[in-house]
Amino acid sequence: MKILLDAFSPSWVERCALLVLIALLLGALAAPLISPQNPYDLAQLSLSDGRLPPGSAASAGQGVQRYWLGSDDQGRDMLSAILYGLRISLLVGLSSTLLALAFGLSLGLMAGYFGGRLDSLIMRLADIQLSFPAILIALILLAVLGQGVGKIVTALFAVQWAYYARTTRSAALVERRKDYIEAARLLGLSTPRILFRHLLPNCLPPLIVVAALQVAAAISLEATLSFLGIGLPITEPSLGLLIANGFQYLLAGNYWISFFPGIALVLLIVAINLVADRLRDIINPRLQKQ
Amino acid sequence: MSMVQPLLEVNKLQTQFPTSSGIAKAVDDVSFSLAAGEILGLVGESGCGKTVTGFSILGLVDPPGRVVGGQVLFKGEDLLTMDTERLRAIRGNRLAMIFQDPMMTLNPVLRIDTQLIETLQAHQDISRAAAYDRALEALGEVGIAEPAQRLRAYPHQFSGGMRQRVAIAIALINRPDLIIADEPTTALDVTIQGQILALVQALCRERQMSLIWISHDLSVVAGLADRVAVMYAGKIVESGTVRATLDHPAHPYTRGLLGAIPALHERGSRLLPIPGTTPSLLNLPAGCAFADRCAQVHGACALPPPDFAVGHDGPSHRVRCWLNHANSPNRIADAAP
Amino acid sequence: MLVFLLRRLLQSGVVLLVMSLLVFVGIYAIGNPVDILISPEADQAEIARTIAAFGLDQPLWTQYLIYLQQAVRGNFGNSFVHGTPALALIVQRLPATLELACVALILAVSLGIPLGLWAGLRPASKSGRAIMGLSILGFSLPTFWVGLMLIMLFSVQLGWLPSNGRGATTELLGVPVSFLSWDGFKHLLMPAANLALFKISLVIRLTRAGTQEALLQDYVRFARAKGLRSARVVFVHVLKNILIPIVTVIGLEFGSLIAFAVVTESIFAWPGMGKLLIESINLLDRPVVVAYLLTVVALFVVINLVVDILYSLLDPRIRLSDQAD
Amino acid sequence: MLPPDSSRRPALLELRQISKRFSRPLDLAARLAQKLGAAISAQTVHAVDRVSLTIGRGEIVGLVGESGCGKSTLGRLALGSYPASSGQRYWRGEGGTTAIDDLPATQRRAVQLKMQMVFQDPYASLNPRLRVGQAISEAPLVHGLITAQQRDAWLAQLLHKVGLDPSLGERYPHQFSGGQRARIGIARALAVAPEFIVCDEAVSALDVSIQAQVINLFMQLRDDLDLTYLFISHDLGVIRHVSDRVAVMYLGRIVESASTDEIFAHPHHPYTQALIAELPVIGGHRRDYQAIRGEIPSPLHPPSGCHFHPRCPYAMAQCQTLARELREIAPQHWSSCILDGGGE
Amino acid sequence: QAQELKVGLSSSPVAIDPHFFNNDAISALCSHLYEPLIAIDAEGKLLPTLAVSWRAINDTTWEFKLRKGVRFHDGNEFTAEDVVFSLDRPASIANSPSSFTTYTKAIVAKKIVDPYTIQFVTATPAPLLPNDLTRIFIVSRKAADKASTDDFNQGRIEAGSGPFKLVKFSKGENLQLARFDAYWGVKPAWATVTLKFLPNDPARMAALLSGDVQLIENVQANLVAQFKANKDLSVFEKMSNRFMFLYTDHRDRSPFVTDKAGKPLDTNPLKDVRVRQAISKLIDRQTLTDKVLDKLGVPNANPAPPGMFGHNPRLKPEPLDIAGARKLLVEAGYPDGFGITLFGPSDRFINDEQVVQAIGQMLSKGGIATKVQTQPMASYIPKASKKELGFGLLGWGVGGGEPSSPLRGVLATTDKDRGLGASNWSSYSSAKYDAVLIEALRTVDDQKREKLFQDAAEIAINQDYAIIPLYNQVATWAARKGIRYTPRPDEATLAQYARPE
Numbered sequence A: 001m002k003i004l005l006d007a008f009s010p011s012w013v014e015r016c017a018l019l020v021l022i023a024l025l026l027g028a029l030a031a032p033l034i035s036p037q038n039p040y041d042l043a044q045l046s047l048s049d050g051r052l053p054p055g056s057a058a059s060a061g062q063g064v065q066r067y068w069l070g071s072d073d074q075g076r077d078m079l080s081a082i083l084y085g086l087r088i089s090l091l092v093g094l095s096s097t098l099l100a101l102a103f104g105l106s107l108g109l110m111a112g113y114f115g116g117r118l119d120s121l122i123m124r125l126a127d128i129q130l131s132f133p134a135i136l137i138a139l140i141l142l143a144v145l146g147q148g149v150g151k152i153v154t155a156l157f158a159v160q161w162a163y164y165a166r167t168t169r170s171a172a173l174v175e176r177r178k179d180y181i182e183a184a185r186l187l188g189l190s191t192p193r194i195l196f197r198h199l200l201p202n203c204l205p206p207l208i209v210v211a212a213l214q215v216a217a218a219i220s221l222e223a224t225l226s227f228l229g230i231g232l233p234i235t236e237p238s239l240g241l242l243i244a245n246g247f248q249y250l251l252a253g254n255y256w257i258s259f260f261p262g263i264a265l266v267l268l269i270v271a272i273n274l275v276a277d278r279l280r281d282i283i284n285p286r287l288q289k290q
Numbered sequence B: 001m002s003m004v005q006p007l008l009e010v011n012k013l014q015t016q017f018p019t020s021s022g023i024a025k026a027v028d029d030v031s032f033s034l035a036a037g038e039i040l041g042l043v044g045e046s047g048c049g050k051t052v053t054g055f056s057i058l059g060l061v062d063p064p065g066r067v068v069g070g071q072v073l074f075k076g077e078d079l080l081t082m083d084t085e086r087l088r089a090i091r092g093n094r095l096a097m098i099f100q101d102p103m104m105t106l107n108p109v110l111r112i113d114t115q116l117i118e119t120l121q122a123h124q125d126i127s128r129a130a131a132y133d134r135a136l137e138a139l140g141e142v143g144i145a146e147p148a149q150r151l152r153a154y155p156h157q158f159s160g161g162m163r164q165r166v167a168i169a170i171a172l173i174n175r176p177d178l179i180i181a182d183e184p185t186t187a188l189d190v191t192i193q194g195q196i197l198a199l200v201q202a203l204c205r206e207r208q209m210s211l212i213w214i215s216h217d218l219s220v221v222a223g224l225a226d227r228v229a230v231m232y233a234g235k236i237v238e239s240g241t242v243r244a245t246l247d248h249p250a251h252p253y254t255r256g257l258l259g260a261i262p263a264l265h266e267r268g269s270r271l272l273p274i275p276g277t278t279p280s281l282l283n284l285p286a287g288c289a290f291a292d293r294c295a296q297v298h299g300a301c302a303l304p305p306p307d308f309a310v311g312h313d314g315p316s317h318r319v320r321c322w323l324n325h326a327n328s329p330n331r332i333a334d335a336a337p
Numbered sequence C: 001m002l003v004f005l006l007r008r009l010l011q012s013g014v015v016l017l018v019m020s021l022l023v024f025v026g027i028y029a030i031g032n033p034v035d036i037l038i039s040p041e042a043d044q045a046e047i048a049r050t051i052a053a054f055g056l057d058q059p060l061w062t063q064y065l066i067y068l069q070q071a072v073r074g075n076f077g078n079s080f081v082h083g084t085p086a087l088a089l090i091v092q093r094l095p096a097t098l099e100l101a102c103v104a105l106i107l108a109v110s111l112g113i114p115l116g117l118w119a120g121l122r123p124a125s126k127s128g129r130a131i132m133g134l135s136i137l138g139f140s141l142p143t144f145w146v147g148l149m150l151i152m153l154f155s156v157q158l159g160w161l162p163s164n165g166r167g168a169t170t171e172l173l174g175v176p177v178s179f180l181s182w183d184g185f186k187h188l189l190m191p192a193a194n195l196a197l198f199k200i201s202l203v204i205r206l207t208r209a210g211t212q213e214a215l216l217q218d219y220v221r222f223a224r225a226k227g228l229r230s231a232r233v234v235f236v237h238v239l240k241n242i243l244i245p246i247v248t249v250i251g252l253e254f255g256s257l258i259a260f261a262v263v264t265e266s267i268f269a270w271p272g273m274g275k276l277l278i279e280s281i282n283l284l285d286r287p288v289v290v291a292y293l294l295t296v297v298a299l300f301v302v303i304n305l306v307v308d309i310l311y312s313l314l315d316p317r318i319r320l321s322d323q324a325d
Numbered sequence D: 001m002l003p004p005d006s007s008r009r010p011a012l013l014e015l016r017q018i019s020k021r022f023s024r025p026l027d028l029a030a031r032l033a034q035k036l037g038a039a040i041s042a043q044t045v046h047a048v049d050r051v052s053l054t055i056g057r058g059e060i061v062g063l064v065g066e067s068g069c070g071k072s073t074l075g076r077l078a079l080g081s082y083p084a085s086s087g088q089r090y091w092r093g094e095g096g097t098t099a100i101d102d103l104p105a106t107q108r109r110a111v112q113l114k115m116q117m118v119f120q121d122p123y124a125s126l127n128p129r130l131r132v133g134q135a136i137s138e139a140p141l142v143h144g145l146i147t148a149q150q151r152d153a154w155l156a157q158l159l160h161k162v163g164l165d166p167s168l169g170e171r172y173p174h175q176f177s178g179g180q181r182a183r184i185g186i187a188r189a190l191a192v193a194p195e196f197i198v199c200d201e202a203v204s205a206l207d208v209s210i211q212a213q214v215i216n217l218f219m220q221l222r223d224d225l226d227l228t229y230l231f232i233s234h235d236l237g238v239i240r241h242v243s244d245r246v247a248v249m250y251l252g253r254i255v256e257s258a259s260t261d262e263i264f265a266h267p268h269h270p271y272t273q274a275l276i277a278e279l280p281v282i283g284g285h286r287r288d289y290q291a292i293r294g295e296i297p298s299p300l301h302p303p304s305g306c307h308f309h310p311r312c313p314y315a316m317a318q319c320q321t322l323a324r325e326l327r328e329i330a331p332q333h334w335s336s337c338i339l340d341g342g343g344e
Numbered sequence E: 001q002a003q004e005l006k007v008g009l010s011s012s013p014v015a016i017d018p019h020f021f022n023n024d025a026i027s028a029l030c031s032h033l034y035e036p037l038i039a040i041d042a043e044g045k046l047l048p049t050l051a052v053s054w055r056a057i058n059d060t061t062w063e064f065k066l067r068k069g070v071r072f073h074d075g076n077e078f079t080a081e082d083v084v085f086s087l088d089r090p091a092s093i094a095n096s097p098s099s100f101t102t103y104t105k106a107i108v109a110k111k112i113v114d115p116y117t118i119q120f121v122t123a124t125p126a127p128l129l130p131n132d133l134t135r136i137f138i139v140s141r142k143a144a145d146k147a148s149t150d151d152f153n154q155g156r157i158e159a160g161s162g163p164f165k166l167v168k169f170s171k172g173e174n175l176q177l178a179r180f181d182a183y184w185g186v187k188p189a190w191a192t193v194t195l196k197f198l199p200n201d202p203a204r205m206a207a208l209l210s211g212d213v214q215l216i217e218n219v220q221a222n223l224v225a226q227f228k229a230n231k232d233l234s235v236f237e238k239m240s241n242r243f244m245f246l247y248t249d250h251r252d253r254s255p256f257v258t259d260k261a262g263k264p265l266d267t268n269p270l271k272d273v274r275v276r277q278a279i280s281k282l283i284d285r286q287t288l289t290d291k292v293l294d295k296l297g298v299p300n301a302n303p304a305p306p307g308m309f310g311h312n313p314r315l316k317p318e319p320l321d322i323a324g325a326r327k328l329l330v331e332a333g334y335p336d337g338f339g340i341t342l343f344g345p346s347d348r349f350i351n352d353e354q355v356v357q358a359i360g361q362m363l364s365k366g367g368i369a370t371k372v373q374t375q376p377m378a379s380y381i382p383k384a385s386k387k388e389l390g391f392g393l394l395g396w397g398v399g400g401g402e403p404s405s406p407l408r409g410v411l412a413t414t415d416k417d418r419g420l421g422a423s424n425w426s427s428y429s430s431a432k433y434d435a436v437l438i439e440a441l442r443t444v445d446d447q448k449r450e451k452l453f454q455d456a457a458e459i460a461i462n463q464d465y466a467i468i469p470l471y472n473q474v475a476t477w478a479a480r481k482g483i484r485y486t487p488r489p490d491e492a493t494l495a496q497y498a499r500p501e
């Protein structure tokens, strides 16, 4: 009962999470416009500005006047690196999730709606995929594929789709048994129409929550893989890679190289999780009945 | 007023649920009393507050819902102000309840014997072996064949009707003085409903046990109860003996209900439904909540309706309506600005 | 039960085939392990000889078929790097990983369930909210980052716990374990906590959700209506019901604990099979990678079996012979 | 055997010896286990067992029976929502002689469109994400029964017909009460101008006061549109009120069928008798409940012979083995009890 | 007398069978338990160990005098038979990922003259045999006869003569050792030693800081200054013989070479020596070693570092000269520069990723738009050796006391039959160079050979810019105060070289 009320009067934590998330998204989107430096352009960096603490003035770097969050060993402005890293992390997380969502959703819908052989086939495939922890599959896939944004997206896609296929299927199974689907069939509507106009919108809400949570999970997984050294290449670092690279400097007291990306990553993931959690509450069917 | 103290006396009970869109007055100013051995039928349509009334009596209203006023005197003691341990000792012991959905009332992961025995042990200092014997007996009483075997079973191994019998056995096991039965047959098939009704009826007669039978089905109550109370939007709008109330319904709502039952009509004829829909319990009007569906609505209905006895069956037949009220409603209405 | 076992075995067989094929193709695509292993001073003849000795001069599919043939006879190949049977290598490392995972699981259950129960029973209280807030954090923080922070704090700054390694082990029934000696326990604590963090949060959330769900159920209300004491209502009626989903999820998560041990083992230099896997991937030691998969799949079969048995014990409605879904 | 057709009306839909079995096939692992000697077999439910039924044009046939006896399945078989395991359906509307499922595709679709359904659950039977106006007008638009320009006027008219304010078309289902949703469900079925409607517990979920409104609506629509109903309910009171003819089902079989007046006046089958004994009467008298004994058997393992024999007060030795077909024991009155008309 | 030493190693060796896997980390580990005939001392020079002296009797025969009175851990005495057994054993190991036969196959006959004198006959002149034999550990024949690698790893046999005996080898965890009291040489200061395998850098650093270990190797570059300032720690450094350079593609077409817009180029600019020289001039080696490597590098243009046999003092690190580089590029026909991808490993050398990026920065500023790609060794080496990369960073540990291995492996024209140029990823080919090198490899006379090595290096590096030399790594160790470590140019960490102060 209490949750019921909570859902309608959001707490400040969740409101903050939403704001933070929006800010991070905007920051990532606008990274090329707002960041003082293009951290990927080696010509813009200056080794002599390497490992400067936050707030240091730049001596030679182009575009940057002050390293507000410090600089890394290559003289890269950490603020710019974090904004770009955020972009990559989000790109990886979002695109892999969206791809997996689209693919898993279609398979799950078909499996749930048509049942029978098709269902068994898809579900056995999904079972097999799910019977193995995501990190292992990603690890092995990446070891096989090599590094790169496209590759890590592929790997994350491969570990996620089954999840959606499964969730969609169970939602579709529930929805399919509901009378409105039968009514649609009796009314002579075509199968694609039933699938996409009737079944899909009703299977979507739980999936959106799952997907939102999965974005966070994918970002975290990408960071972990990058940390293990098999995710992204060093030159276009995601947040995870920034953390991994900066970690060796932590002991040396150059905390900012690892710490700020870490904070950004944690903020991002916590914000996504909080917002998704709230989303779940909002579209919880139990609460919707009211 | 009867000389003997009634077994249960509910006075101006009020239970409310705060929701985001306002306070739902689920039970509003409900009063009734019950003598030992008496069967009261509490009827009304879905959402009118029957279940909440039952829960309020036993102190089972879930937060944020709260009993905000009134008294529930059980053998003279007010259950609402009692300390929790004392209330717990009465609950399931002197005062038991049966729920609507037999599929949900038994804990699916505990064996039947556990669920019976824990009820005994919660109230009596009794050995497991003795409790087991009592459980066996109790199952036999509700007509379950081979009780010894059945005791070791889990609820899912029972059909709906049998589960409801088990629930009844649990409610009966401490030989309570009063049972509140919340639509225990609604989820069951007709033939099984008949079985349960027969069982309950026999048990009440044998044990001089009181019963509050909550139902939305007037015909069931008509066959079972001594007295009936009709609820509408959280209030009791009419109560009295079954015969008086159903033969001479005084409240337009009661009349409407009777008119809507197909079985009471000639086949194929037009039924006489009550127009409109049941109101939301949020933002109820100050006056009669039934006014906007009532065929006999008039000016006075905007005022809180009076609660008075109509003459058919002595003082026990009461109605809450301006219609037929001794003080001419029109006069009052005219007097109002 | 039999059906269930068979289904599992069939499924695992397919997993194994697919994954081993993937590993074969993948490692073939990455490159030749001999290139990495061989001393820079070796000449071409030496390189060719080594490649032939490993059978890497054969076409890929021949290599795979030979491997399958051998595997059927119980020979899962020798490690390229270690020169010893790959499976034995993994099995040697298994106890360390299992111990880590088990301790993490115990932590997750023994902390997660009580906290989740508390938060579920008092969702509105300060403590309930605090628990949920922390669980969101635990849910979100990437394991590796937390591991690094733990080392920074407890080893470097405070110096309370050793930063890495397994420490002293004691033999228990012939298996070396850490938790019996103080030194071993100190070494175990941080990696286990790190590994458990995510699961603790998961269990808290599951328990809380389950508790709140259960509290709305009629059978709980009925239990209260029977006059049971609230302790009995919570610890018997509620707990037993929420244990069912928790056990299932935990069982499945045990698999992912073993998988995630890869990360934790890398950070804490815990000599488990996850660390061996990473090393083997880095050295393209194909037989060990395949043997790791084999071991993990076998473990999963066992875990799933145990979960299903537990499940059927906890939930009388389930019979093991039931359908796949 | 003749289908029990007690009406004097021309037939509209005829079901002949129709059956539905639900079974879950064994998967590879299960089959392997079976080979290895495990006692596993596919479970089969005979939800509907060789039922024949003819429904006359303009008739309301009531179908009663306990939960799980196969009423809904029979209704869906009639509509063709479930493929029959055996048996045939015939659409006699245009004097057809071919089984519906053997018709050419276009013709079959046209016939199917003439058969619609009104569902029990007023919540689940409406797509929560479609405005009710869309839900109602979607099919007619798709099938070209109306044009987009006509839609609004047409919709207003239809909503009015089922007693709803035409302005409500822009709302979503959750904004309606149960009774209103039931009306929307009816409007949706009516949108494609059907001739035959299966009402599966269409009023069971409604409060008495609302139920009466909807029953009135059904009756009125039949008169206005010359509709034919298969009216499924477990509520004998409702069935008695609306039906012209009643069929009583027990565990997948029709055990008795006769005109409403006849069956309520002279129930023959012991099961029908027991049901009718439970018919509510409000005479203001306390009554003594005398219930039929026993539980409803599981359709997975139905009793042999006459399915009712374990609960039947008149059961004889024969009943355990002999499952008798329906036979006409009085004009237009069919029963399968062995007591009616003696043994063979 | 201190009792126990715990050491954190940056590798995780897979065996302690000295003949199983030719790998630096394993050899360093084995050096605690076993000894070769000739060892390498802390200055990179040959050090008589189980052999007391050696000489070439003629062009194809070497004679070794063996040390008397040496006992193996199993109590047996060391004689020439053990030498024969140990030199034969590598060829008998089936599953070796990298065999030691590289060093033994030159020997065609072994003659035991007396128990303490042995002669080796080679088919062709083998001037480098003593250097090669520094790689072969001698084991007790009696103990190791028929022993498998597993027997060695499990400690089932005691075949070594080194200063420590094996207590326990736990793969992936540690190696536990105990002092060998009957050791013939200087006895180590530690009764017991535990070598912990801590490949994760921060973990190893943390282990030292928290006192879990008293000595570590390979201090994280950025921590060296801080460790030096830490009064609880001491740091030991030594210029390593690991020579770092860029290989440049000499083929007509090279992958990843583009014009500035990213379109592949038809001709490979790297083929032009002026371009290679320009690249060399664009690299600021001092900044590289000072800033990027935190001083853990010394600019060097010579495969043989100063002090090593074959060092050529005429080869000097190219000074930074951006204007000169531009001029050369203009001359070569690339006034606007071109685009290229620089590859490098990500997990092998000190700050390898940072070095590659920094070089990328320097080249980009000089007009050569450089993209940078790093990857783990596991994928880098196989690709590079298939010559799929073209332009990248490589390091070469020049062991054995002279520079023959890089000269032979990296710079010689690839020639399978002669075993030359196995790692020539530049595809550099110069007949002049090859001739000088081949001559050097069969010259037994030390002085002549040294001169030939110097000439060869000069041709390839100073004249042809076949590779672009960068720097030599500086190897580091750090210990808790009170422990002194004698640093070694081969980067090995040997407990016997650690002493309490």
Ligand SMILES: Nc1ncnc2c1ncn2[C@@H]1O[C@H](COP(=O)(O)OP(=O)(O)OP(=O)(O)O)[C@@H](O)[C@H]1O
Binding pocket: A001, B017, B018, B019, B024, B025, B026, B044, B045, B046, B047, B048, B049, B050, B051, B052, B053, B062, B065, B216, B281
């Ligand atoms: N937890 C709650 N929060 C808010 N409102 C509630 C809650 N529980 C009950 N109500 C409101 O109280 C009113 C009475 O509910 P109650 O369950 O007593 O009805 P009822 O008469 O038993 O109906 P039914 O026949 O459907 O069982 C309902 O309108 C409902 O909206």
Ligand SMILES: Nc1ncnc2c1ncn2[C@@H]1O[C@H](COP(=O)(O)OP(=O)(O)OP(=O)(O)O)[C@@H](O)[C@H]1O
Binding pocket: D022, D023, D045, D046, D047, D065, D066, D067, D068, D069, D070, D071, D072, D073, D074, D234, D299
């Ligand atoms: N899709 C299905 N798969 C398997 N079994 C089914 C399916 N649909 C119905 N059944 C089974 O067929 C039998 C008849 O079901 P049906 O729904 O027709 O009964 P019903 O008379 O409509 O019951 P109710 O009054 O509960 O609606 C039941 O035993 C049911 O379990």
Ligand SMILES: [Mg+2]
Binding pocket: B050, B051, B052, B100, B182, B183
């Ligand atoms: Mg209720």
Ligand SMILES: [Mg+2]
Binding pocket: D071, D072, D073, D200, D201
């Ligand atoms: Mg049904």
